[in-house]
Amino acid sequence: MEYITNFFYAYISTIGFAILFNAPKSTFIKSGFAGGLGWVIYIFTKNISASILGATFVASLIIAIIGEIFAIIDKNPITVYIIPGIIPLVPGFALYNTMRSIVARRFDLAANHGAEALLISISIAGALVIVLSINSYRRHHSRMKQ
Incomplete structure (x- = not known):
């Protein structure tokens, strides 16, 4: 039931x-x-592995693959699916905690929260780069054969 509720909220957002x-x-x-499924996969993977970075990477990978499929089917740019779909994974809370720690002059906590936000952002970007690079490579080689 938790997954259905999380899917619904991520879907709406x-x-x-x-x-x-x-x-x-x-x-x-x-x-x-794409966003709802990505969020459910994030929660599921985080519950299994207890790794926020791994869960974010896997969920971003799935969102990018789904976005790629939808873009091919609908003949739309992939960004109309990926950008909104990635939003639930963006580390807004970690960034908020970073700024709150800086204001409170807790620089050790700010560094921890900031590093977490940066690593989550890198895992999102890495997953997107992998999927987009594979598709770009595939398109390039299909044009070369023609």
Whole structure:
């Protein structure tokens, strides 16, 4: 039941960001699905491995793959699916805690929270780069054969 509730909230928030980013209306449902599924995979992986970085990487990888599939099927840019779908994984709370620790002059905590936010961001970016590079390589070689 926890996963269904989390999927629903991530789905709604992803659609909200798709609206905010002026994505085409026809992409809202699929963007929401990518974000919701990515968030559920994040929670599931985090519960199994207890690694926030690994869970973020796996969820980002899945979101990028789903976005790639939807982009090919609908002939839309991949960004209309990936950008809103990644939003639930963005380390906003870690960044907030970093700033709060800096204001409280707790620089040791600020460094810990800041490092966590940076590593989460790197894992998101790394997963996106892997999927986008594979697809770019695939497209390049399919053009070369023609």
